[in-house]
Each structure stands twice: as C-alpha cells, then as structure tokens.
Amino acid sequence: MVKRLLIAAVVGFLGFQMLSAVADQLSPNNNADPQSTQAADPIPSPQTPAPTESPSATPPATPSADITYISVPTASPDPTYADHQSALIKMPATVPVDPRASSTVLPNIYLHSDTYLLACIDLTGARASTFAPMNTDTTTGSALFVGNNSAHLYLSGNPTQVMNVLNSGNGLRLISTTPANHISGARINIRLASLTAPSLNTDLCQGAAASAQTTITNLGLDLNLQKGSVPLKSH
Numbered sequence: 001m002v003k004r005l006l007i008a009a010v011v012g013f014l015g016f017q018m019l020s021a022v023a024d025q026l027s028p029n030n031n032a033d034p035q036s037t038q039a040a041d042p043i044p045s046p047q048t049p050a051p052t053e054s055p056s057a058t059p060p061a062t063p064s065a066d067i068t069y070i071s072v073p074t075a076s077p078d079p080t081y082a083d084h085q086s087a088l089i090k091m092p093a094t095v096p097v098d099p100r101a102s103s104t105v106l107p108n109i110y111l112h113s114d115t116y117l118l119a120c121i122d123l124t125g126a127r128a129s130t131f132a133p134m135n136t137d138t139t140t141g142s143a144l145f146v147g148n149n150s151a152h153l154y155l156s157g158n159p160t161q162v163m164n165v166l167n168s169g170n171g172l173r174l175i176s177t178t179p180a181n182h183i184s185g186a187r188i189n190i191r192l193a194s195l196t197a198p199s200l201n202t203d204l205c206q207g208a209a210a211s212a213q214t215t216i217t218n219l220g221l222d223l224n225l226q227k228g229s230v231p232l233k234s235h
Contacts, residue, residue, distance in 0.1 A: 079199035082115040085209030087192035092214055099218045102181045105171040106188070106214065111159045115194040119162050120205035121153040125178050126186035126216075128153045131169030144198050151177070154205075156198040174216065186216045 090110040097104045111117060121128060129149045143157030143165050155162045166172050176183040191208035 077196075079116070079195045079197035079201070079204075081204065081207050082194040082196055084114070085194045085207075086114060087117060087194050087208075087210040088112040089190060089192055089210050089212045091190065091212050094215050094217045096217050096219045097184055099182065099184055101183050103173060103175045104183050104216060105173050108167045108171060109163065109190070111163050111166075111192065113159050113192070113194050116158055116196065116198050117156065117162050118193045118195055118199060118201075118204050118208075119153075119155040119166070120191045120193070120202065120208060121147075121155070122189050122191075123151045123153075123174065124187045124189075126174040126176055126183060126188070127151050128188065129173045129175060130165055131173075132165040144200050146200055154200050154202060156195070156200050183216050184218045187213060189213045 088111065092107055095104060095106060111119070127150050128147075130145075130153070132145075143155045143161035145153065145155040145165055147153040155165050172188075174183055174186055174188060176186060178185070189211065190213075191205055191211040193204050193208040195204065
C-alpha cells in the first residue's frame with residue numbers, strides 16, 4: 001500500500017509539472033520581453049539652472065547742471081559834448097515892463113539842435129520859476145531839470161523837452177530879488193551845450209557853444225508928478 005501511495009504521488013507530481021509546462025507555453029505573456037516588465041527609467045526633471053550672479057546695477061548718471069552765463073552789461077559812458085556843437089537859441093534882447101512890476105513872463109524861447117541839450121540859465125536881480133511839473137524821466141516828455149525858483153536853473157533833454165519846460169504855462173516867469181522889488185533891470189542869460197545824452201553836470205556849461213541874453217527894461221513911463229497950470233476959458 002505504501003508503494004502504491006508513493007507511486008501515485010510521484011505520478012501526480014510529474015503530471016502537475018507537465019500541466020504547468022503546457023500552461024506556460026500557452027500563456028500570452030510568455031513571449032513578452034522579460035526586460036519590458038522593468039520599470040522605465042524615470043525621465044529626468046529639467047535641471048534648475050544654477051543661479052547666476054545678477055550684474056550689479058549701474059547707478060544712473062547724474063545730469064550735470066545747466067550753466068547759464070549772464071552777460072554783464074557794459075556801463076554806458078558818461079554824457080559828454082557832442083561832436084558837433086550846432087545849438088541855436090532865439091529870445092528877445094529886451095522885454096519892457098511897467099517900472100512898478102515885480103515880476104514878468106518871458107515870451108516863448110526857441111531852441112534847436114540835432115543832439116541833446118544842456119541849458120544853463122543864470123539870472124541877475126531875479127529868480128526863475130517854471131510851471132512845468134517836476135519830472136526827472138526823459139521818457140515821459142519832460143526834461144531833466146533842477147534849480148526851479150532860483151537864480152540858477154539847469155535843464156537837459158532834447159530841444160523839444162527843454163522848450164516844453166521853458167515855455168510851459170504862459171512862459172518862464174522872472175521874479176525880482178532886489179530890495180526895491182522891481183523886476184526892471186534884471187537880466188537872464190541862457191547858454192546851450194550839445195551833449196551825447198541828457199545830463200545835469202553843471203561843469204559841461206563851460207563848453208556851451210550858443211548863448212543869448214534878455215534884459216528887462218522899463219516902458220519909459222515917468223512916475224514923477226509935476227505941477228502946472230491949466231488955463232480955463234470963460235464964456
């Protein structure tokens with residue numbers, strides 16, 4: 001019985017082995033490439049590039065400040081005598097007045113020149129007074145002048161400006177400064193110097209090329225009283 005059992009076990013084992021072999025041959029996975037069952041090599045992940053050193057930031061260029069050069073104006077030369085002294089003045093030689101008058105007004109005075117003028121006015125026995133407003137700006141049409149209401153008057157500007165001052169109102173007024181307070185006998189002398197620009201430098205009066213003088217005279221009236229008889233006719 002034991003032998004039979006051993007023989008049956010051996011036969012069963014061999015039969016199992018044969019069936020296993022036949023099953024392996026018939027299995028579809030039997031022909032597969034044994035290497036295909038191996039896991040595929042992992043796809044390398046893209047390498048992170050090594051951090052590169054960022055270039056140092058270049059400091060922005062500092063703009064240079066714009067330099068503005070201011071031209072220094074050249075000082076204009078001081079007024080002096082013009083190249084041609086061609087001034088002309090017209091005024092009466094005498095002005096008759098009432099012997100009792102203490103003041104008088106001169107007739108209009110005429111001046112001419114192609115340049116600026118300095119009029120130097122000197123009086124004897126009187127002072128001069130003009131009606132022109134005090135103004136020292138030649139751009140407004142008035143001459144530069146000083147000495148108003150005195151015995152020495154100085155005016156400067158173009159001929160029209162100077163004449164506007166001298167002839168303002170009714171004309172240049174002369175007021176007696178004598179003890180008797182009579183204007184008769186007073187004298188006025190006007191000298192003109194041609195200049196390159198208006199100036200009240202009185203030293204320039206010495207180079208005046210034109211001059212004129214007016215004397216205030218009496219009308220010839222006699223104020224003395226004389227006694228006399230007047231005959232009367234009877235009817």
